[in-house]
Amino acid sequence: MTVKQLELPALVDHCARLGIPAVGLWREPVAAYGLEAAAKLVRDAGLAVSSLCRGGFLTAADDEGRTRALADNRAAIDEAAALGTDTLVLVSGGLPAGSRDLVAARARIGEALAELAPYAGERGVRLAIEPLHPMFASDRCVVSTLDQALELAAPFPASQVGVVVDTYHVWWDDHAPAAVARAGATDRIHSFQLADWTTPLPEGVLNGRGQIGDGAVDMRAWRERVEATGWTGFIEVELFNDGLWARDGVEVLEETARRFASEVF
Amino acid sequence: MTVKQLELPALVDHCARLGIPAVGLWREPVAAYGLEAAAKLVRDAGLAVSSLCRGGFLTAADDEGRTRALADNRAAIDEAAALGTDTLVLVSGGLPAGSRDLVAARARIGEALAELAPYAGERGVRLAIEPLHPMFASDRCVVSTLDQALELAAPFPASQVGVVVDTYHVWWDDHAPAAVARAGATDRIHSFQLADWTTPLPEGVLNGRGQIGDGAVDMRAWRERVEATGWTGFIEVELFNDGLWARDGVEVLEETARRFASEVF
Numbered sequence: 344m345t346v347k348q349l350e351l352p353a354l355v356d357h358c359a360r361l362g363i364p365a366v367g368l369w370r371e372p373v374a375a376y377g378l379e380a381a382a383k384l385v386r387d388a389g390l391a392v393s394s395l396c397r398g399g400f401l402t403a404a405d406d407e408g409r410t411r412a413l414a415d416n417r418a419a420i421d422e423a424a425a426l427g428t429d430t431l432v433l434v435s436g437g438l439p440a441g442s443r444d445l446v447a448a449r450a451r452i453g454e455a456l457a458e459l460a461p462y463a464g465e466r467g468v469r470l471a472i473e474p475l476h477p478m479f480a481s482d483r484c485v486v487s488t489l490d491q492a493l494e495l496a497a498p499f500p501a502s503q504v505g506v507v508v509d510t511y512h513v514w515w516d517d518h519a520p521a522a523v524a525r526a527g528a529t530d531r532i533h534s535f536q537l538a539d540w541t542t543p544l545p546e547g548v549l550n551g552r553g554q555i556g557d558g559a560v561d562m563r564a565w566r567e568r569v570e571a572t573g574w575t576g577f578i579e580v581e582l583f584n585d586g587l588w589a590r591d592g593v594e595v596l597e598e599t600a601r602r603f604a605s606e607v608f
Numbered sequence: 609m610t611v612k613q614l615e616l617p618a619l620v621d622h623c624a625r626l627g628i629p630a631v632g633l634w635r636e637p638v639a640a641y642g643l644e645a646a647a648k649l650v651r652d653a654g655l656a657v658s659s660l661c662r663g664g665f666l667t668a669a670d671d672e673g674r675t676r677a678l679a680d681n682r683a684a685i686d687e688a689a690a691l692g693t694d695t696l697v698l699v700s701g702g703l704p705a706g707s708r709d710l711v712a713a714r715a716r717i718g719e720a721l722a723e724l725a726p727y728a729g730e731r732g733v734r735l736a737i738e739p740l741h742p743m744f745a746s747d748r749c750v751v752s753t754l755d756q757a758l759e760l761a762a763p764f765p766a767s768q769v770g771v772v773v774d775t776y777h778v779w780w781d782d783h784a785p786a787a788v789a790r791a792g793a794t795d796r797i798h799s800f801q802l803a804d805w806t807t808p809l810p811e812g813v814l815n816g817r818g819q820i821g822d823g824a825v826d827m828r829a830w831r832e833r834v835e836a837t838g839w840t841g842f843i844e845v846e847l848f849n850d851g852l853w854a855r856d857g858v859e860v861l862e863e864t865a866r867r868f869a870s871e872v873f
Binding site for chain 1: 703708709710711741742743745746747752753756779780781782805807808809810811812813823824825826829
């Protein structure tokens with residue numbers, strides 16, 4: 344998503360050339376390219392697929408919405424398995440239209456996970472609940488903190504349900520370091536993503552994630568915090584940023600790789 | 609601030625006419641009108657001043673910035689006393705330029721409070737720490753939750769330092785209800801403010817607070833939650849909203865009073 348202006352073959356080529364060992368994919372460009380073709384493309388280039396984005400949107404209060412969401416998530420799990428990744432990222436969903444009940448919405452996510460977790464486990468796919476920044480709580484994700492995500496994951500085996508640690512969403516939270524330690528100790532860190540916090544935020548706040556090193560997040564401290572739990576895995580850089588998307592994709596990819604080397608390590 | 613397009617005399621007139629018993633004032637329009645004149649204007653209309661906004665911005669890391677901030681806050685405390693309000697709202701301040709250290713910034717707020725709290729207490733003014741929504745953590749307020757605000761207030765008598773409960777900033781937080789109960793039990797709810805959460809957020813995210821009833825916040829539940837602690841006080845409506853500011857101020861004030869009656873009670 345950081346360089347969504349690149350077609351899948353160019354993305355894979357340039358990742359391989361730059362020594363980037365893995366790539367996180369999104370369902371839409373994979374579907375457009377063809378699932379099996381995408382899996383082969385990445386595999387032939389010697390890249391791993393670090394995660395697939397995204398399932399989720401599990402807060403519908405009506406039966407039809409709930410059934411549709413479960414079917415879509417099962418499809419996403421199948422796609423993850425076909426791509427050879429062990430991780431499907433879940434964005435949980437916001438409040439249904441007209442609702443003000445965050446507690447009930449979070450409870451419905453737990454109910455949906457009970458349906459999906461065994462299905463994922465049978466296919467070797469881990470569901471990774473991503474807490475989004477509280478500014479998305481009403482319209483995108485009622486799970487706002489790592490504590491909440493871990494609470495939702497707790498009833499299930501870690502091999503089926505865990506969490507995403509994304510610096511953009513949790514950097515401000517003074518409970519996050521303890522939650523990271525707890526998640527690491529229970530093998531529930533299924534994805535670790537980086538984006539920097541920069542202001543002013545753009546209208547709609549979705550596409551203002553900062554390039555690594557440009558903002559308020561201490562990237563090195565976050566990497567050390569996650570790795571201190573014994574976690575080893577791919578670190579993803581996921582930038583939604585209109586400014587980066589308007590630039591040449593290869594240039595942005597190269598810049599991101601340089602920032603990753605200088606700011607994270 | 610909800611109707612900042614109204615001059616102070618018109619604001620006071622229309623509040624009195626509508627049966628609104630108190631008004632929260634901001635320092636800038638008070639200074640422009642004259643401190644003593646403003647105090648007399650409000651007093652003569654039979655209105656109370658529910659709070660003065662705002663002091664704070666206490667995160668500077670350099671001596672000069674720190675000295676300037678303390679002097680400005682002492683002036684704000686004096687102004688609050690002159691206006692006859694017992695509450696000065698504090699917006700704590702963001703990260704200093706180039707800093708990524710939220711913990712150190714929060715510690716400096718505590719140090720500044722140690723200087724200011726006795727000064728406020730001697731003048732009958734309570735400092736009210738306002739946690740702002742985490743989307744303001746880098747550039748405006750490193751205090752993002754009621755838990756953090758209560759932790760900063762704890763070393764001081766409740767008659768000197770407490771917190772602001774503003775629905776806009778804390779509605780998403782599942783720890784907030786317990787924090788409200790704790791704050792109420794220790795007499796630390798010094799201000800209770802309402803604004804609704806509406807999306808999409810505007811560029812810069814500052815001026816998109818929703819009119820009561822337009823958004824995701826259950827206003828009645830929040831009032832009941834605060835009042836369940838035994839709290840009695842003025843409830844402020846504080847809307848920063850470009851759309852409301854572009855309309856006729858008297859019309860917005862009347863609409864707000866109607867919404868207050870229908871959505872909060």
